[in-house]
Amino acid sequence: MTSLLLATFNLMPDGEPGGEVLVPALAERGIDARWVQWDDEGVDWSGADLVAVRATWDYHRRLPDFLAWAQRVEAGSRLLNGAAAFAWNADKAYLLELAGAVATVPTVLLDDRSLVAGLSDALARWGSVVVKPRTGAGGNGVVVVESLRDERLEGLAAGPWVAQPLVTSVRTRGELSVYVFDGQAVSQVDKRPGGDEIRV
Known part of the structure; x- marks a missing residue:
């Protein structure tokens, strides 16, 4: 039987909502899976045939630790997707790379030096602008602004950031x-925001 460790974090020790049905479903397919916290030093990652990152929703607050963990796991076991993919995907600057190959929302990178000028240009071009941390998850730190004097900028999360036009259809x-596997679309999720929210 193939052994699989499903990586999660301390606020979701049993995995993401619905995760309780995953372990029995995998067992029916001959996979011995269990949930483990990614930063639990007592876990023998090399003892598993596979490791899957599933619910590590604190990675963005502990990115250097998380990426170092992924490299250690990959050195001793098969880490699905791999440490390099996690490092690339953790920084939303990847959107600029993707823009050359697929349709993406226009994206501008901002840091402390370029924030005011870059945001001013973005507001002039797009009107309503979404500002979000370049490394973030779950919509944390996302604000929609329409002016440099917008009060929401006072509580802006630490940078660097990306700025994008507000895509009104999200609301x-x-x-x-x-979800695409081996070039085949296998599933889809329709995400609906609540109220005037843009986080789905």
């Missing part, structure tokens, strides 16, 4: 996530 229709 009305939400967004669609499509």
Whole structure:
């Protein structure tokens, strides 16, 4: 039987909501899986055939630790997707790379030196601008502003950031996530925001 460790974090020791059905479903397919916290030093990652990152929702607050952990795990076991993919995906600057190959929302990178000028340019171009940390998860630190004098900028999370035009359909229709494996679309999730929210 293949052994699989499902990485999570301390606020979700049993995995993400619905995660309780994953372990029995995998067992039916001959996979012995269990949830473990990614930063638990007592876990023998090399003892597993596979390690899957599933619910490590504190990674953005502890990014250097998380990426170092991923490299250690990968050195001794098969880490699905791999440490390099996690490092690339953790910084939203990857959107600029993707823009050359697929349709993306226009994105501007901002740091402490370029924040005022860059945000001023973005506001002039787009009107309503979404500002979010370059490394973040779950919509934490995301603000929508329409002016440099917007009070929401006072509580802006630590940078660096990305700025993007507000895609108004996110508020009305939400967004669609499509899961592709081996070039085949296998599933989709329709994400709907609540009220005037943009986080889905």
